Amino acid sequence: MIPLSEPTFTGNEAQYLRECVDSGYVSSVGPFVERFEKMFAATVGASHAVACASGTAALHVALRLAGAQPGRLVAVSDFTFIASANAVTYTGADVLLVDSECATWNMNTELLHDEVCRRARRGERIPDVVEVVHVFGHPARMEPLLELRDRFGILIVEDAAEALGAEWCSGAAAGMGVGTVGDIGCFSFNGNKIITSGGGGMLVTADAELAARAQHLTNQAKLGRTTYHHDTVGYNYRLNNLSAAVGLAQLERLHDAVRTKRGIARRYSDGLGRLPLSVAPRASWANPSYWLYSLLIYENMLGPEHVVSALAERDVQARRVWPPLHAQAPYRSAERLGGEVSEKLYRRGLSLPSSTQLTEADQATVLRALTELFRWRHPART
C-alpha cells in the first residue's frame, strides 16, 4: 500500500533518544526541550517558542492567553480538523464558524472582516479573538485580519499545525513564515504532520511576557522550582525530553522535508492537469508547504468516496477531507458565517499520498491510477 502520510526518520533521532536514556532525562526536564524550542524559534522566525504536549494543548494555552473564556466569542475556520474548534470550547468561549474561500480553502477572512464591520456598526457582538487555520499547508489571507486587529483589537491566533515551513511571498506578511504574523502561532508534531516528535506541539510569539505566561500555564502554573505554590489553574502540558529529542532531529531536516513536499506537489499538479479536477490550491502570494496534497474532483464526476475505494484496490491510500465543523455533532448549533464552500470541499475533496519518502515510481502509480479511473469510467468533457 502506498500510504497517505508516514513519518521519516533519517537523521539524529536514534542518537538523541540514546542520549536521553543514557542521561536519565526522559521527562519534562532535560536539555532537548530547550534546544528544540530555541531551534524552532530560529527556524520559523519567532522570538519565543514554548514546547507543549500536543498541538491542541498549544492552541488551548494560546486561546486562553488571548483572552478566550466564557462569554467571549472566537471566530474559527469551519473547514479544519476538529481540534481547532475544540481548543476554543475548552476555554468556555463561544465559537463562530467562518466559511472557506475557494482560492485557498482557508477561512474567508474578507467575509469575516465585512461581517465584523457590519456588526460593529449595529452595536452587535463581535469576536474577541480569531483563530485562523492554514489548512493542508497553504497560508491564509491575513490582511483583513490585521485590519480587524488594528480597528477592533481582535487578537489573532494562528493554527499552523499543518503548515510548518509555509510562507507568504507578497502582501502584508511578505517573507514571513506561518505562525509569526498573528499574536500567537501554534504548531503540531503529531505522527502525521510535516515533522513529528511522536506527539507534541509548539507555541510561538514575539511577546516575551506571553511566552513566559505560556510556559507557566503548561507547567501547572507552578510558581517556584522547588515548592508547590500555584497562582492559577494550569495544565500538565509540557513536552517531555524524549519527544523533544525526536522533534529536534526532525527539525534539523525540515528544509529537506518541505522541499520534498513541494516537489511532490509540483509533480501531482503537472500530472493531473488534464483530468476533470482542480489541483491543490496555490495563491500567487503564497508559498505553501503542501502537508497533504489535496484536490477537488469536478461536480459531475465520480465522487471522492468512490475514488478512495478505487484507489485502495490499486494499493493507493487516499482520504476524503474533513466534513465542515458545522456538520459535526459538537458544533451543529454553533453560530456560523456561510458554509457552502466548506460543504463543497467535503463533497468533492480528496487527499493523495504525500509522505516525504514517496518515490517518483510510487507517485507515477498514483497518477496512472487516477488517469485510468477518470479516463475509462467518466470521460472528461472537452
Ligand SMILES: *Cc1c(COP(=O)(O)O)cnc(C)c1O
Ligand atoms: C493536527 C492538528 C491539530 C492538533 O494537533 P495535535 O498535535 O494532534 O493535538 C490542530 N489543528 C489542526 C489544523 C491540525 O491539523
